[in-house]
Amino acid sequence: MAHKLFDIEALWKIERLGAPSLSPDGAQAVVPVTRFSMADNNSRTGLWLLSTRGGKPRALTHGGDKDGQPQWSPRGDRIAFVGKREQEGRKDASPQLYVIPADGGEARRVATVATGLEAYRWLPDGKRIAAVSWVWPQLKGGRAQAKAYKDFSERKETGYVTAEPLYRFWDDNLPQDRVPHLHLIDVDSGKVRDLFEGTPYELRRPDPSAENFDISPDGERIVFAFDPAPVKRIDGRFALAELQLATGRIDVIARDDDYDFSSPRYSPDGDRIAFTASHQGRKHTMPAQLAVWERSRPGSRSGRWAVESEAWDHEVHAPLHWEEDGQAVLFTAEQQGRCHLWRFDLPDRRAEVVLEGGWVHGFDKQAGTLVALRDSASHPGQIVACLPGQPPRRLERFNDALLGPMVWGRNEALWIDGAEGDKVQVWMTYPPGFDPKKKYPLLHLIHGGPHTAAGDVWHYRWNTELFAAQGYVVAAVNYHGSSSFGYAFLDSITHRWGTLELQDIEAATDALLQQPWADPARVFATGGSYGGYMVAWMNGHVDPGRYAAYVCHAGCFDWQAMFADDAWSWHAKELGAWYWDKPDQVAAQSPSTYAGNMRTPTLVIHGAKDYRVPDAQGLAYYNTLHARGVDTRLLWFPDENHWVLKPRNSRLWYAEFLAWLKRHDPAQQPARKRRK
């Protein structure tokens, strides 16, 4: 068989699987599958049925362009999903809810909600659905909302007037006077009721999702997380409230101004609620921990809550999923650059791994069958099933024909001596056919956050296998501040951004340059967002010549000017001061302060729709390098945000990235230039 090298065309031919939902008997899973077209520069998402008992995957939907968030009904007879389709002569102007018989057939639009529907959950009766829609809170009734939506869509004034502190999020101009409300939808009649109408309640504004609410097993109550503060900010501290469906009464059941609560889930008997609690009053970096609220007595509206996982030094990721016996909760959590599925036993307060990562991104468990979406640095997302007493088994082979004939680079985690005498993890990907007796260029990929991690995960925007296939030894350092190594390590960089991270990256470079394969003239450093901050920081702190070139994608350059970002209320917590109180402390952590030392060639990349790191950051860095006479190049996307997401722009991104490294790689210069 001919062996092919993995490249950008293959990357975009990969069919991307979404989180699975299981039928109530656990026999089948439904998953969204997205296929991209480089030619058309777009994508289509359809739903597929996968049997957990054996058999070939079957396509469930064909009609829509973007059929997402499939959820099996509690009775197992139908599957709901969110899509934008054309049906009965009507084209959806906003995402709507559809249902389709689980054994196939035509999808039916459940209702037309002018303001659109997003996240949702089935009620246990299988006849109703609770869904999120952004509405004008002062209006009453669907008709008034529809008129407001029409007026808004057809308005000629494009100006955005606001007095909100949170008025944009990533690339979204929210709230524009709307707030996310929960709605109750009757699946057969299509009747819709706004459950929060006339109340001050709303779900979280940044990315409201189905993790923010849950329905009690008897279908009588809905618990949801809400921000009690009258003015909503990105770092709001959420409380929990419970709504009685019969009366509309809402009671606040758990509130602590020191804590941020999220992701509530009812226990199988409905008398406890698992949720995540982050002790923000102690410090803004505190992890989300597993907490449980317990009703004082059955049917009561009061109860007590406690953090259960305090002694377990891990951050708990939503969603939470109760085991059927009510004794344990399943969730994912990171550990040393991997993300496993864990079972947290409540009586013992002990966590054990149920399914190892790579990286587990989504899962469901019904009737003893577990399914999960899992990837690793060496393969994209796959759906695996675990039946009782059996090892994990793959349920589909969507990408095997494409990826099977490729030669892959080897991935491994190394540990080096980093800052503060700590061991620091470095994820390595070696070129296919790597021979340690030959010489190779070294490429740092520096992760963002800073409180995230590089790891055993498949990345579409910073694909380690793709870079390795181009001949680079790829190193991704989990510098101080990274998640997945415990709280002290994550918090160690607070109020002194840049310093320890640089020591770790430099220590990794030193350690790797000891390897026989390393070529000291061919070392590159690249990164996005906080990783972009780091390469700009390196340009001002590391001697010129140590790194042959940098690539800075969406990098933070100047923390004072960064105050234009959507995350501005975090700055003082992370940097230790507002810029007007301690300008020197903030400036000391800004790469721009060290511009006078910058000499290393840099490719600067930025998207104009990036509200997290506004593109003025990238432009200021690029202009600075120009003014200083440093070799630089700008790749600016008018239509991309913090991430480059369109197939053609991604191809351009990789092409420019690789061409920049090649241009500054002494081994890749024409012979005449190299002799000079």
Ligand SMILES: CSCC[C@H](NC=O)C(=O)N[C@@H](Cc1ccccc1)C(=O)O
């Ligand atoms: C508390 S850190 C800021 C939020 C955030 N973290 C999640 O990844 C983030 O967006 N980080 C950016 C860099 C950044 C840091 C601080 C303020 C704005 C942007 C990233 O690396 O993606």
